[in-house]
Amino acid sequence: MDEMHYAPTVRLCRRRFLHIAAAAASSLGLAACSSNPTPAPGPTTSAGAATAPGSSTPVVIGVAISTTGSNGDTGTYQQQGYQLWEEAVNAKGGLLGRPVKFLFYDDQSDPTTSSRLYEKLITQDSVDLVLGPYASNVTAAVAQVTERYHYPMIAVGAAATEIWQKGYKYVFGLASTTDLQYSTLIRDVIGPLKYSTVALIYEDSLFPISEINGAREYLKKLETKVVLDEKYPPKATDLSSVLTHVRDANPDVVLGGTYTPDSELIVRQAKELNVNPKLYAFTVGPGDPNFVANLGADADWITSPSIWEPVINTPGNAEFVQRYESRFNRSIDYHVATGYSGGMVLDAAVKEAGSLDRDKVRDALANIRLQTVLPGEYRVDQTGAQIGHVMMSIQIQNGKRVVVAPKNLATGTVMAPTPPWNER
Amino acid sequence: MTLVQVIINGVLLGGVYALFAAGLNMIVGVMRVINLAHGELMMLGAYTTFMLFSLAHVNPLLSIPASAALMLILGMALQRLMVERVVRQPLLSSLLLTFGLSTLFLGVALNVWTGDQRSVSYLSGSLSVGGLQISVVRMVAFAVAVALTGATFLFLRCSTFGKTIRATAQHPDAAQACGIDVTRVRMVTFGIGSALAAAAGSLVSMMFTFNPEIGQAFLPKAFAVIVLGGLGSFVGALLGALVLGVSETVAGYFSSGQRAESVAFVILIVMLMIRPAGLFGTNE
Numbered sequence: 001m002d003e004m005h006y007a008p009t010v011r012l013c014r015r016r017f018l019h020i021a022a023a024a025a026s027s028l029g030l031a032a033c034s035s036n037p038t039p040a041p042g043p044t045t046s047a048g049a050a051t052a053p054g055s056s057t058p059v060v061i062g063v064a065i066s067t068t069g070s071n072g073d074t075g076t077y078q079q080q081g082y083q084l085w086e087e088a089v090n091a092k093g094g095l096l097g098r099p100v101k102f103l104f105y106d107d108q109s110d111p112t113t114s115s116r117l118y119e120k121l122i123t124q125d126s127v128d129l130v131l132g133p134y135a136s137n138v139t140a141a142v143a144q145v146t147e148r149y150h151y152p153m154i155a156v157g158a159a160a161t162e163i164w165q166k167g168y169k170y171v172f173g174l175a176s177t178t179d180l181q182y183s184t185l186i187r188d189v190i191g192p193l194k195y196s197t198v199a200l201i202y203e204d205s206l207f208p209i210s211e212i213n214g215a216r217e218y219l220k221k222l223e224t225k226v227v228l229d230e231k232y233p234p235k236a237t238d239l240s241s242v243l244t245h246v247r248d249a250n251p252d253v254v255l256g257g258t259y260t261p262d263s264e265l266i267v268r269q270a271k272e273l274n275v276n277p278k279l280y281a282f283t284v285g286p287g288d289p290n291f292v293a294n295l296g297a298d299a300d301w302i303t304s305p306s307i308w309e310p311v312i313n314t315p316g317n318a319e320f321v322q323r324y325e326s327r328f329n330r331s332i333d334y335h336v337a338t339g340y341s342g343g344m345v346l347d348a349a350v351k352e353a354g355s356l357d358r359d360k361v362r363d364a365l366a367n368i369r370l371q372t373v374l375p376g377e378y379r380v381d382q383t384g385a386q387i388g389h390v391m392m393s394i395q396i397q398n399g400k401r402v403v404v405a406p407k408n409l410a411t412g413t414v415m416a417p418t419p420p421w422n423e424r
Numbered sequence: 425m426t427l428v429q430v431i432i433n434g435v436l437l438g439g440v441y442a443l444f445a446a447g448l449n450m451i452v453g454v455m456r457v458i459n460l461a462h463g464e465l466m467m468l469g470a471y472t473t474f475m476l477f478s479l480a481h482v483n484p485l486l487s488i489p490a491s492a493a494l495m496l497i498l499g500m501a502l503q504r505l506m507v508e509r510v511v512r513q514p515l516l517s518s519l520l521l522t523f524g525l526s527t528l529f530l531g532v533a534l535n536v537w538t539g540d541q542r543s544v545s546y547l548s549g550s551l552s553v554g555g556l557q558i559s560v561v562r563m564v565a566f567a568v569a570v571a572l573t574g575a576t577f578l579f580l581r582c583s584t585f586g587k588t589i590r591a592t593a594q595h596p597d598a599a600q601a602c603g604i605d606v607t608r609v610r611m612v613t614f615g616i617g618s619a620l621a622a623a624a625g626s627l628v629s630m631m632f633t634f635n636p637e638i639g640q641a642f643l644p645k646a647f648a649v650i651v652l653g654g655l656g657s658f659v660g661a662l663l664g665a666l667v668l669g670v671s672e673t674v675a676g677y678f679s680s681g682q683r684a685e686s687v688a689f690v691i692l693i694v695m696l697m698i699r700p701a702g703l704f705g706t707n708e
Binding site for chain 1: 540
């Protein structure tokens with residue numbers, strides 16, 4: 001609802017502003033304003049000129065994000081994170097003394113639509129800055145556009161490792177890439193438990209494969225033996241054969257590269273077939289707010305990597321969670337936190353740059369380190385990929401998500417081994 | 425022993441495929457309309473059960489009549505208002521219409537229920553029978569599916585209205601000449617077909633985690649079942665569904681889950697090549 005409200009107002013103001021700006025430019029002979037449609041590479045800063053006219057001229061941040069289509073729910077949460085940051089930054093006096101205003105479009109979860117909309121945001125709406133869309137496939141398409149126009153982009157909703165292997169200079173990661181998903185869980189949970197055999201079962205698609213490829217590397221360091229390595233097709237309706245293989249291999253740990261439906265199918269059928277590893281871990285699934293509702297008590301004991309949790313004690317986290325839940329009247333999930341943190345990083349980078357000059361902001365994004373509400377810190381490597389963010393591990397205990405690793409963020413300890421199904 | 429286990433799982437899965445395909449098969453048989461929205465009717469059935477369960481704590485099995493009744497009405501309305509207009513028209517018209525309906529239902533469902541993954545937590549676990557683990561929910565779903573498929577079969581065989589449906593399927597003009605109101609027959613058939621899809625959806629909501637896109641995953645399997653069993657043949661579809669279920673799980677056990685999923689399509693292609701009428705296609 002809010003985004004529908006946002007877009008037209010901003011667009012109207014924008015248009016009026018452009019009229020006024022054009023009139024002013026022609027009468028005063030000013031060459032440029034902040035809404036210079038062509039990118040200005042090099043040191044010529046249009047931002048200085050823009051700050052001068054008045055501190056009430058908003059800094060416009062353009063975003064196309066999925067509020068409908070298959071990612072409509074999660075995209076909306078990320079957008080709500082942006083909106084919450086917008087309110088927070090404006091309450092503190094804005095960016096460089098100017099209010100912040102978002103210009104949102106809906107990309108309908110479609111990469112082609114999204115890259116077209118970013119092109120429009122940059123060339124027609126002449127936004128000052130952009131923030132990233134939702135989902136890796138969309139971000140991968142958009143990155144080509146933002147890179148071409150030299151717009152620095154914090155890829156808030158993307159985790160695919162490949163995005164940072166293309167030599168982009170203007171794309172910055174915010175959360176750990178897919179190959180790092182299992183880093184903490186393997187090192188800090190499986191390691192100390194000294195489990196020696198693992199079955200890897202994962203969906204045959206881009207993300208799960210990348211997650212499991214990363215996991216294999218971490219497992220090597222522990223000298224854990226992989227006793228089963230099996231893919232299954234997307235949208236599988238029966239995993240009994242995969243789980244029969246697991247039962248035959250009898251591993252200590254079942255490590256899944258999953259989405260929500262297959263992770264829940266694995267749990268159901270593992271119970272049916274009496275598959276009893278000492279530990280279950282899934283990537284996507286246990287973090288889904290519906291996971292416990294969908295599985296009931298069978299959700300207990302399951303572990304998962306996590307990007308962010310509402311209970312951790314990062315600075316301002318508790319207040320952020322509370323503000324979100326009273327503002328949007330629903331329980332929060334990590335997509336809101338990444339959206340909000342993306343805003344915080346942009347805020348810090350603009351302050352560091354001291355202007356809206358996009359090349360300076362880009363340099364700031366490449367070099368700054370800061371603490372957001374996410375665990376760890378914001379810090380990127382040479383390629384722009386995130387390396388400061390710390391993955392956590394959670395375990396579902398009595399229907400609640402408990403942070404079990406790393407130690408400094410933990411709210412509980414891991415419960416293991418998981419009892420066999422017939423003793424639960 | 426493990427192989428027996430895998431075969432049992434396949435049979436149980438096949439029961440639900442049979443129920444879902446039966447509705448589609450009836451509609452194809454009677455009006456030669458390939459209903460591409462059949463998966464979405466199933467999805468709506470799944471959401472009916474989910475909503476009744478999560479909001480009013482209605483037992484999922486007891487909600488099956490409700491979801492079937494709702495889709496019976498919706499199906500009859502759709503048929504009378506839209507599908508009837510494309511009956512006996514070029515195949516493309518009905519494909520376009522039902523494809524449009526499918527997209528419409530999917531879009532509406534995504535708006536109403538979002539893409540969130542849902543499920544009905546009911547009857548988890550298994551029965552241990554002589555060393556075999558038999559999923560309780562899948563066993564119940566199988567029983568319900570076979571009962572409903574059987575009831576529909578008897579209805580078509582024995583009741584007067586069932587006979588008019590079969591007459592219309594065999595020769596609409598002759599049926600009309602004999603005084604059968606074929607328009608009404610087609611409407612009711614579409615309604616029953618939709619109700620069967622909805623019942624399958626209700627069962628699916630207990631077995632799987634789903635979102636509005638679930639129908640898209642099931643529709644291709646229903647086509648494979650129908651081609652295998654024979655267009656318009658009820659018994660054929662039931663057997664076809666069981667063969668599909670078993671071959672999927674057995675292929676998955678001997679090779680990998682990836683290959684299992686292609687089994688449906690291999691069967692489809694092979695059947696089309698060697699016996700286009702299906703196993704039982706000539707009977708009806």
